[in-house]
Amino acid sequence: MAPSFNPALLNDFARSYGFHYDICDPDTLVQDVLIDMERGLRGQTSPLPMIPSYLHPVSQVPLGKKVIALDAGGTNFRAARVHFKEAGRPEAEGTKKAPMPGTGGRVNAVEFFDQIAELAAPLIKEGGDIEGIGFCFSYPMEMQENGDGIPMAFSKEVDAPEVIGKPVGQGLREALARRGIKAPERIVLLNDTAATLLSGLGQIPADAGRNKGPDKYGVQGGPMVGFILGTGFNTAYPESDIPKIGFHSGESPQIVVCETGNCAPRYLGYLDREFDAGTKHPGSYTLEKAAAGAYLGPLSFHILKQAISDGVLSFARSKEFAALPTLETRYLNEFMHAPLAGEGPIGELFGPGELDAIRSFACLTSIVTRRGALFSAAVVAAAIERMDAGHDPFAPVRVAVEGTTYMIYRGMREALESYLNIMLNRKQPRSYSIAPVEQASLFGAAVAALSR
Numbered sequence: 001m002a003p004s005f006n007p008a009l010l011n012d013f014a015r016s017y018g019f020h021y022d023i024c025d026p027d028t029l030v031q032d033v034l035i036d037m038e039r040g041l042r043g044q045t046s047p048l049p050m051i052p053s054y055l056h057p058v059s060q061v062p063l064g065k066k067v068i069a070l071d072a073g074g075t076n077f078r079a080a081r082v083h084f085k086e087a088g089r090p091e092a093e094g095t096k097k098a099p100m101p102g103t104g105g106r107v108n109a110v111e112f113f114d115q116i117a118e119l120a121a122p123l124i125k126e127g128g129d130i131e132g133i134g135f136c137f138s139y140p141m142e143m144q145e146n147g148d149g150i151p152m153a154f155s156k157e158v159d160a161p162e163v164i165g166k167p168v169g170q171g172l173r174e175a176l177a178r179r180g181i182k183a184p185e186r187i188v189l190l191n192d193t194a195a196t197l198l199s200g201l202g203q204i205p206a207d208a209g210r211n212k213g214p215d216k217y218g219v220q221g222g223p224m225v226g227f228i229l230g231t232g233f234n235t236a237y238p239e240s241d242i243p244k245i246g247f248h249s250g251e252s253p254q255i256v257v258c259e260t261g262n263c264a265p266r267y268l269g270y271l272d273r274e275f276d277a278g279t280k281h282p283g284s285y286t287l288e289k290a291a292a293g294a295y296l297g298p299l300s301f302h303i304l305k306q307a308i309s310d311g312v313l314s315f316a317r318s319k320e321f322a323a324l325p326t327l328e329t330r331y332l333n334e335f336m337h338a339p340l341a342g343e344g345p346i347g348e349l350f351g352p353g354e355l356d357a358i359r360s361f362a363c364l365t366s367i368v369t370r371r372g373a374l375f376s377a378a379v380v381a382a383a384i385e386r387m388d389a390g391h392d393p394f395a396p397v398r399v400a401v402e403g404t405t406y407m408i409y410r411g412m413r414e415a416l417e418s419y420l421n422i423m424l425n426r427k428q429p430r431s432y433s434i435a436p437v438e439q440a441s442l443f444g445a446a447v448a449a450l451s452r
Contacts, residue, residue: 003314005356007363013312014367018269019303021371025267026423029378030385033263037386040258043244047262052245053194053255054145057238058451059220061090061202065131067449068123068184070116071441073138073192075103075157079119081130082446090202090443094123102160109162109171117175124181132186134445136195137168149189188448192402193234194255195444197226199437200400202447222395222431225383226255226444229376229412230403233261233285233292237383260379261288267371275302287379291372293405297329300368307364315357317349329409336365336410366411373415380416380434381423390430399434407436 003009014020033048040050061084069092071078077100080092101107101115124130139158141149148169154160163171169187176183190198206221226236238253247254264286275298276282276289289295305322307313315321327346335346339358342348350358380399384390390397406413417434424430437443 003312003356003360005359005363006312009312010307010360010363011367013307013310014364017271017303017306018267019271019371020367021374023267024265024371024374026374026378026419027426029265029267029375030381030423032266033260033379033382034386036263037258037382041239041242041244041256047264049259049262050239050242051143051257051259052242052247053143053190053236053257054147055188055190055194055198055255055448055451056252057198057201057224057255058447060206061447062450065450066129067131067446068120068133069442069446069449070120070133070135071138071445072100072116072136073441075100077101077116077119078442079116079123080442080446081123081126082443084202084446090199090439090446092439092442094126096123100158102154102158102163106159106161109160109166110175112160112163113171113175114178116172117179117181120172121176121179121181124176124183130184132184132188132449133169133172134447134449135168135172135187135189136192136441136445136448137189138192138441141168141189141191143189147186147188184449186449188445188451190255190445190448191257192441192444193226193228193236193257195226195448196228196400196402196437196440197224197236197238197255197444198447198451199402199440199444200224200226200398200435202443203437204398204400204433204435206395220395222392222397223387223389225380225397225399227380227383227399227401227406227434228403229292229401229406229416231292231294231405233288233376234258235260235379235383237387239386258379258383261285261292263287263375263379265290265375265378271303271306272299275299278302287375291376291405293329293403293409295329296368296372296405296409297327297332300332300365301327303368304361304364307360313357313360313364315349315354315361316351318357321346321349329405332365333409336362369409369411370415373412374419376412377416377419377423380420384424384430384432390424390432391428393429393431396431396433399432400437400440401434402437402440
């Protein structure tokens with residue numbers, strides 16, 4: 001006979017294997033992240049590389065100026081002409097999309113940049129006075145002080161080995177020149193996390209939409225944090241003190257990309273370590289493996305199989321479930337949004353009389369989700385505290401978020417925002433606003449073209 005739904009037993013199971021959120025101290029989590037951030041900024045050994053972007057975010061997005069925004073990531077490449085309307089809202093025109101160069105077979109460096117220029121050239125020719133080009137390049141690259149970026153590697157989908165080690169902005173400039181087009185003076189490279197931060201400048205009001213009337217006091221909007229919680233995980237924020245590159249400027253901070261998915265929280269248990277050992281890169285991106293969409297399904301699956309083995313979760317077809325090769329996050333999310341529908345690769349495994357098993361399954365999955373939300377909130381809180389920001393009630397810190405895990409994964413957004421509120425207000429009131437942004441890579445690239 002299958003065990004009845006017993007929340008106390010399930011919570012004890014989670015605590016015994018070290019993945020319950022209530023064994024984590026939120027203050028300690030935040031302080032651990034802050035210590036790793038400081039070490040990374042100093043160039044000391046740290047899981048966080050704290051990558052300087054050499055980008056200085058504008059306090060207000062200039063209105064009316066036209067830029068070219070390019071977005072290279074995944075399987076597609078996008079290009080658009082963008083300008084910012086009243087209140088800084090972005091508007092794209094002439095958007096073009098093509099397969100990412102190198103995804104249809106190997107290309108050399110000239111072919112790679114020529115394919116990019118093919119989309120960008122008409123936008124420049126037809127756009128009149130173009131202020132600059134912002135280029136979101138979502139592959140590992142070394143940023144340069146002049147705003148260019150040098151690729152260090154590509155994912156397996158892009159086959160362009162000659163491009164590695166070559167400045168992307170310079171390559172694009174030369175490709176445009178081959179077409180008889182003079183590129184704008186400013187070409188700025190950035191990654192998707194910095195782009196998310198910058199996109200918030202044009203999409204999240206300076207007062208987070210609280211003040212419906214005009215601001216006659218000249219209060220500027222608070223700083224912006226960029227946060228990605230989708231397939232992957234990362235944060236970026238404006239930093240005024242980066243000792244490892246000799247940068248110190250309280251007046252004009254630059255964006256730092258933290259790579260916070262690589263944090264190693266002290267609150268990881270036996271099943272986390274066992275799961276990590278079976279991934280492609282054991283020992284790296286351990287926080288990402290506990291919170292991001294690429295891993296929530298497989299990690300939950302690993303934990304649920306242990307629950308079946310220990311007898312705290314049982315249903316007629318539990319052995320069939322445990323024998324699955326993996327559990328994709330999207331299928332787990334679909335089930336959690338409608339667990340009683342009996343549909344999908346998970347729902348169809350439960351019979352009409354197995355409500356208690358469904359309750360147990362959902363309870364364990366929710367524990368994993370809530371812990372991921374706690375880890376995520378600690379990272380965002382650390383970025384805000386690192387800036388010592390959020391004290392001005394008229395200028396809240398704005399957190400721009402991009403990613404489907406935050407937006408649609410059952411229980412994630414609500415838990416994350418609840419934890420963040422507790423962490424940031426535990427000692428004194430803090431003013432902040434967290435909101436998703438649209439087309440972050442494209443619009444963030446547009447802001448970058450105006451941000452140097």
